[in-house]
Amino acid sequence: MVLASQAQHGMWITEVLHGTGTAYHMPFALWFDGPLDREAMLRACEAVVDRHPVLRCAFEQRDGELHVVPAAGRPPVAFATAPDPGHLLRTEIARPFDLGRGPLARFTLVEVTRERHVLLFVGHHLVFDGMSKDLLTRDLAAAYAGEALPPLPMPYGARLAIPPEASAYWRARWRDASEVVIGGTARTVGTAGRAEEVLLDLTGEMAAAQAAGVTRFEAFLAAVHGLLFSYGNAEVAVAIAMSTRDAGTRDHIGLFATELPVYSTPKPDTTFRELAHALRAEVHELNRFRDVPAARAAGGVRPRPALAPVSISFRRRAANVVFPGLRTSAEWKMSNRTVRNVLHLQAVDGDDGLRLTLHYSPDLVSTQDVEAAGHDLRAVLAAARADPDVPLTGLAPTRALPVATPPPVAAGSGGPPAPAPVREAGAVDGELVEQVRLIWMEVLRIDDVAPDEDLYDLGGHSLTITQISARIRKRLGVEVPFDVFLDDPTVTGVAAAVSELRA
Template sequence: MTTVPDAARQEALLRLARQRKRTAAATGRATPTASPAAGPAPLSHAQHRMWLMDRLGQGGALYNVPFATRVRGPLDLDALAEAVTGLVRRHEVLRTRYAHDDGEPYQEVMTAGPVPVRVVDATGGGEGELSVEAARPFDLGAGPLPRVLCVRHAPEDHTVLLTFHHIAVDGGSLDVITRELDARYRAAVEGRDGQGPGGETDAGAPQYADFARRERAEGAATLDTGLTYWAERLAGARPVPLPRVAAPAGSRGEGHVLTTPLTAQTLEGLRAVGRDHRSTLFTVVLAGAFATLLETTGGEDLVIGCASSHRDRAGWRDLVGLCVNTLAIRTDLSGARDFGELLSRVRDDLLEAQGHRHVPFDLVTGRLGAAARDGDGNPLVGVTADVLPKPSGLRLAGTECEPVDIDLGTAKFGLGFYVAEATDRTGPRALVQYDRGRLDEATAQGLLDAFAALLTEVASDPGRPLSRGTADCVDRPVDGLPAAPLGARGEAVTAVFGELLGDDPGPDGDFFFLGGHSLLAVRVAERLRERLRLPLTGLDVLEHRTPRALAALLDERAEQRKLTAAAGSGGARRGPTKAGTVLVTGGTGGVGAFVLRELAARGRPVRALVRPESAHLVAGDGIEVAEGDLADPGSLRDAVAGVDAVIHSACTFTSPEVDVAAMRALLDGWRQGSFVFVSSVDAYGRPPVVDVTEDTPSAEPLTPYGRAKLDCERMLWEAAGTEGRGGATAVRAPLVWGPHPRLRDQLRWGATGALFQAARSGEPVVLPAAGAVPASGAPWSGAPWVHAAALARALVTCAERPAHGMVNAIGGHVGWEEFATELNRLLGSSGGIRPAAATASAPLLHRHRYRAEALAEELVERPGEDWRSVIAAMLDR
């Protein structure tokens, strides 16, 4: 069981924090600050689970918390920015990063700075832009600062979206945030100093780090008593027997919501049933979920999870942070004749569980061990239930505000039963949210229909009799053939299982039943990466679970590595290669990954700069790993020392100041050989010509991203050829497409995200407006693009033969209409295409055509590198 760090660890964390502060002060970047209590704080148990899920690869948008409001009336954007900045200044958890020391995470508070409000004009309503922003992942190591987007529909009509990470906020936090932003915005509009709603000062705010310290410092005896209760209460429990389905590849965690209306009379009837049985509406809904599962699956020993708050202490009621826990409600339904009897049992079980609600659920699952999952790896708590209150939104003085719901398309549970309160626009509703990797739509619809019908009936007759369904049982296929030998990698997996799990697992020993859990999965993956030099994550261990299955996965990845290296050479000699190591930044990114393949094909030794938690993704034969981060100048200078060439492809995309500082650090360490910088066509700005060649000067307006690229280019020219440095090349690239997870994410959530999301959901794809470049050219709207493999060839060629200047890397151009048509075809969408208003503007508004001359030979299209083929590959079509 994890408790507060011992004195030695605490001192080590303090030394690390002081060292980083000195480094930050020397470079001018934002500095981490420690609370006066005891330096860097531990994570709360709930935060630790979030952090661990991120390390396991289950981050993405799953734990994003979008908070959107339609604001009609005069909106003061400066006042909004001032209010959000004051909020972040007051509550440290909103400016906290989550670093770790030897696998032990801790909180590190960053210095408060201004929070920008990004403003975009709406195109066809702007819903696509909102969805893209809400789903953009956070980097917990850099700090989940809230992001603010304002979509302008008209001069006095906006949608304001604040996006948080769940590691920093919960539902109760949003209530605090709403009250405080209301007061701060009003004060800013009126020209007063912003304060909290009660005039509180920043110094008086309760801080989440103190909450985490207190939770971790609670006596082990208290936790042991609670854990003993839960272990006894859940002994022998199994996950709800949901029907097994053949889920599409990659669909796990992809959520969908089905709804059906309830009458106001039904909702009031459910409240009356609760009063008659000394229960809340939530308890009645929870009992309705149990009854629905009883009648559809036949299971009488069921476990359903629900959320519980830790805000019962007066001092924490105004706290911003993650103060929730999961309760596993287990109810014996055998012999229950009617709903009223079932409700009484659920009520008693819920009250008993709430008496032990302070025991962190991740410790409970740790105590349960293998019993926390079934043989298919499904968690014990895979079903949940809740009552959804009216959605909340901002309240901004002088405006009319209306909450906006944004569906991220994710699911934290396999199945959820919900009742939603009435809103100004809709009546009460019954909802089912399900994981597409666990249920199909027909089954989910059947569960929703059964749930809604049951609620409607018991609202008027709580004595409604209960029926029993047929339990879902699907026999596993039996393979009568003798099992193949494990081979060397299987033996390595078996050995690591034995070392970390304390027993000889045999070839088919199940990780969970041997006592494995999430943190052990991370350690198993790390040890296997070190020994086998093959990519493996903790999530791989959780999903494959046995030495035989993991060996097969590792064999497959080893074969993929060989095929990739062979394919990258293209079977053609490129002439003699230069001796010496090439530093590649961004090796885990979409561009960097293809660069590593190209260098391997040319026989070049490589040093890859990657974040520590991502090192396993590039570790392999011929690749030296240099752990570092764009926000850590010292690591950049160390990585570049002694190499004979640099290919700098890493970029934050969202923090131009970090990108510029990183370029400065790399150039400081560069002392020999060539330097290739992956720039962007955004550095051209908006020149008054249609055909943009490599000698076209940049012209305003430039985006912050484009300006940062231009600044980095200028720094490169100043450094090139001095103090022994060699030649330099800045390669301006457009949209990059290729079959790589990061590039797939860019397609879905990046610049083209609004088009993709519309096509995927079957809605009309709204095209950016066409128009001519000022002074010349015909109306056109589209984008330049390049295949990642072609860009990699160009970059490596520039490292070997510097261009001594700026060059373009353009694979071709695609119009948005033909792009949208192909998306609709590949995704099977019937939503069609709709042009935007002629006056609309958007980030996708590209009216220039770019020419690539110096790199034309390397960019010649190879089989499979046309834009239609690569889009199909990115969509797995």
């Protein structure tokens, strides 16, 4: 049993609080054509499980801290026959994980025909990230070829304190961005919901990076910021996925990534080149604190499925690996059919070009608006490729964007949170309120807390919730559901929940 990372803790409590469905399921499929050796491939899967200890783990909260613990069993490695494997693959992707028992990964090898197979891996994001796909493919190929895979040590367990400079950085920059204008309508981030997708090939347009003198990622980020600015977003907030791997973890499958918000407030006469270089400097600066969760460093941020209404995952794909005697293709951007915000742009950049998937919630934004956004993004990159010094006003879409009524919000799909119920302190036993108040003061390390003060106004965050909950369980003998800290995050509200559970 070792301590989970801060990124794992944040993701774990988000799922516990918000019930994110398949939002954190990470599916990945390898298709094989040729005379596949079934037993060798199944052994290769087992060898990967033996090599990477996090695949054999689950998560358990003890005394306010999240720990990585052995799972109840090994990740299953199954074989099936399915001439039309679509339904089987969708079922396996959607099958839930038990975070407390595990295992949090599974393999399914499917025979489509004697000469065609697909290997589906589904891992929970707590134990698998985007770069893990490359590592999984590399290790599978090596094991299939008969190479031994030496086991790796558990890569977690370090206790990471938040540096004061990281807190200062994020407190100065944090913006509580929950809306984005797309298609002339303000879209509000809600909970994770069902997703649809639009596919784009932006290979030719990415020459804008060379023209502007920035990396392909920086050009892509600038294009997204420029597009959103042209849509009427005066302050743009886009969350980006960043790797936290280092020399000691570069070969490890696991969660070694974080999501950090990048903000910009461009002017109409800002050029694409200027925006791209400003964002480059911003990303370079926040890269110093990539190991620290932004919401926790800023303090006072309610746990939420997404840090910004729009997010980007931009990954450079590793070179193709060889499985002896087989022709192989990979589904690098396989969908879990759930999105955590309004729009997520998943880009995979390889030697054969850049492929983009726009994941969106149809409960929040229409397919027509997303397709238009994809068209406009292509136009922004094309204009920047032709002239990177064109002002952002010259990148704006030429057609008028209608101001429309937002689509109806489906039940449970989001919208602004309902106001917390108002409880009078006198309605709850005064001694119980005082016991809870003292626990809050201990955890928050402050000298006084009023019964009606909001936890997040006091600087609380996801770790604060688990620490308060653990102390209540130990001293008052009650397991307070985490959602109480969303519904009524006050001393009085939590004390009322304790009283109701004791009744």
